[in-house]
Amino acid sequence: MSDKIMGIIARFENTADLLSAAEKTRDAGYNKFDCHSPFPIHGMDKAMGLKRSGLGWLVGISGIIGTSSALLLQWWTSTIDYPLVISGKPLFSFQAYVPVTFALGVLLSAFTALFGMLILNGLPRLSHPVFYSDKFARFSDDGFFLSIESDDANFDPRQTAKFLESIGGKDIELLRRE
């Protein structure tokens, strides 16, 4: 099978260069690009033109589901299915149900925070075009990379490479599927 070009990456020297490169790439009309760095960079969302993550909504909804189902469970077991008077308290003595309600709300929210984040990120995934480059491994050490996918409407192997060079990119490499 012939090599298929999946995208292109370029390395930048530091966070400031990557940040300004992101702004220029955004302004040049690319939208399927990403900036890879060993740690999150302050101001990058704005530079790339990204909106705030929607994860908060997912966690908020699951927190409500967690607390209300915990309360429902305690109400149903203690008043309907197995009513038992304990220390003369009413069957639905809701004050006593607060700790478990809170704990289950937190539990479901915590699961949603991690797994929701993974789902929004499309993780786990076994492979990605950026990993076709050997140089890319530096992203988790001290490398700052900008990648543009070949699906992008403005992508053209030669033009995009030239563009990345013009904004200061180094080690420019086409990502080829072997």
Place this chain on the structure above:
Amino acid sequence: MANGTENIAEYSGTEQALDPDKLSFRGITDKISGITERRTPPVWFVAFGAAFSLFLVLLGSIGYLIWEGVGIWGLNNPVGWGWAIINFVWWVGIGHAGTLISAILFLLRQRWRTSINRFAEAMTLFAILCALIFPGIHVGRIWVAYWMAPLPNQMSMWPNFRSPLLWDVFAVSTYFTASLLFWYTGLIPDLATFRDRAKKKIKKLIFGILSLGWRGGNRQWRHYELAYLILAGISTPLVLSVHSVVSTDFAVSILPGWHTTIFPPYFVAGAIFSGFAMVVTLTIIARKIFSLDHIITLDHLEKMNKIMLLTGMMVGYAYSIEFFIAWYSGNIYEQFAFLNRAFGNYSWAYWIMISCNVLIPQIFWVKRWRRAVPVMFVASIIINIGMWFERFVIVVTSLSRDFLPANWDYYRPTFWDISTFVGSFGLFFTLFLLFIRLLPMISMTEIKGVLPQADPYHHCPGGHNE
């Protein structure tokens, strides 16, 4: 140049305890990854052997307990709760410092926490595991432990949700799960570093699976950062609630000495106090063995000592207010319970507690001692001994002298009480040593993120000083 210096000054203003001149991105990666990549030092095998032997002692003690029943412990008629509950509360308390460091200090933007949070979170997980053993085995009939969970069963019975003991089951198991998820979330980018550095195929495969395909793109970071923030946000009330719930095991009962409203905040302060002491103990050993002085600096240790000084005095305040309330309440049983604590037949334990928890931490008023590693090492161990005795005093003095003198008895532990407790250290250190050997014990991602050169505005024209 001027710009760069200003930035460093600004960072030191935000509690930056790291020396930026000594650290580079690559240097951090090499240092932290190197700990797990080089050959296992012989001292590790010695330590692991000792820890694992103790772990076997724990397994043996539990095995005999299941075979023979809780009669092998020193429990007697008034004292139905002995070392098992003491150890449970002690271990859970130790876990609290890890969550405080990882969640609360994160929300308060205390950047110095990045050097110690991974480490402290791991300590939390292993301490909660040790804690969970005790309520699990103390029921005697361990094969019906699942009755604690709300599972439909053939008896059509449900757990009693009005019991603090059941709240405990939910609070502590949620605490463990949420801490694990928080810890793993923090680990993902560092696991990717390990994957990218791996030379052997099998190692690359394992870390490749664990890091879930992380590629550090900002499209991922924006979800990731919010997930981390949310986890910190929900862990904060959780950690404060867990020890409050643990304290209600006592406070909801009517026993003199237990039935007080001060218990929840008092327990939380004590938990943070002992937890920080354990973090200091472990940190001092780790930074010595792996020469991490430039990443975990004296400033970090000093800050933890200040927290111990503060929480130690909160605990001391609780001890004294308990006496005041006993007198002020006019309740003779309450008054007797506290006089008995200080001057009764367990007064030796009470005064050990007071000296270890209230008097010893006062040395941290002196800056020189706060920054002296041997002093804080000894003090941190003494504090944890004191905090164990605090739980001993609470549990045993109140139970052994209840309302009716005819019921009174003296409680002493048996060999199996001691072996189970000592064995739990085996579990703790076995897991901790494995963690240090196999995983990044300091968060590389977060340390890099707080360095001055991580800030894009640090690289303004004239600001290039790397």
